[in-house]
Amino acid sequence: MEQAKLAKILVVDDDPFILDLVSIHLAQAHYTTLKASDGVQALAILEKETPDLVVADVMMPQMDGYELTRIIREQWDIPVLLLTARGELNDKEHGFNAGSDDYLVKPFEPRELLFRIAAILRRYDKPNNSINQVGSLTINRKSYEVTANHTTLLLPLKEFEVLALLGSRQNQVFQRSEIMEKVWGFDYEGDEQTLNTHIKRIRERLANIAPDVHIKTVRGIGYKLEVIKE
Template identity: 35%
Template sequence: MRVLIIEDEEKTADYLHRGLSEQGFTVDLARDGIEGLHLALEGDYAVIVLDVMLPGMDGYGVLRALRARKQTPVIMLTARERVEDRIHGLREGADDYLGKPFSFLELVARLQALTRRSSNHEPLQVQVGDLWIDLIARKATRAGQRLELTAKEFSLLSVLARRQGEILSKTAIAELVWDINFDSDANVVEVAIKRLRAKLDGPFDNKLLHTIRGMGYVLESRAG
């Protein structure tokens, strides 16, 4: 799941970026309203976490401009405690509101809830052959057997599964699973693919994860 954080407080922004990444989310970060709006309009995000008090353009301005073009789910963060402020944000188009300070686990739960009830969210489950992936519960089974995956391995698998049959280059995988500025010359993608393949295909005769020499990787069932 790809999430955009628009937050100017360095400590909060870094904490959210690190925490959500460890939970398996793909996270982009903007530190002012103008940059945040640009990313929100140009990117394809499952959810946006938007602070109210931002330099350049405040959260309400970002939300109004975003809602003129897109309906990406938005959860707003604010230190303001007045009910009127929360009502204002919801009327501007926010889907949820969370006051600072907040519980990180509550934020994660709210992000997942927004994704579940969003009208344009991704499928709840993806099937590739005898592989089933539950994108909300973040678990995968093959032939009825649970695959024990790390958070990053699950993110990698879900990216490949949502684009099953499509060849993804190392650079594309790096941008989708890690960070848009990720150094694709490193062997991190190759190592991650190797580890995922061992868990996904190792015990089975029908292989799902294929290497296309000189192009990248593709997840698809070639049985039958």
């Protein structure tokens, strides 16, 4: 995927060996890399640079990875992958509650790090346009608002992400697996009934404010967003 290969990644770790090791593997995979030895230095870099992803260690002096993730979540729309030597469930929960997108336990295989990074970048791969118009429906990715016929909807986040994905390419069929991966993540352990439920709810909402816009089921493949012509 070309966009992933050109992505810029900030690596944050107080261990020089890990910092260099991760940076080398990212460079070999054709990513542009930035390096910081702690959370404070990472924030200074973020004030000047806009990476596509932050890979950060949890246990660091001055500011741990949890706190760094929390600040990133408050100030920037940048995904975070946390690295840690601790694999207990409580630590993972702490990381996800801080806002991380994924969590990888040391020691890890470089290949696993790379495919997790690629998966996160695919989920954040959004079209350049922050506003998509589909029939009478306007989908605003910045404000997370959906409007039609002078009515504004604030959808639950996952419903919005599903609708925004379908609306990003009108009349294009999205496979069910692609929707699940981009909205819920490649390692989501739930079943596809979750997607069915979200599609049903979105259809009900659209019927009330934008009856000209419809989510069509393409049997055996997935869904597409289309405008119904009278």
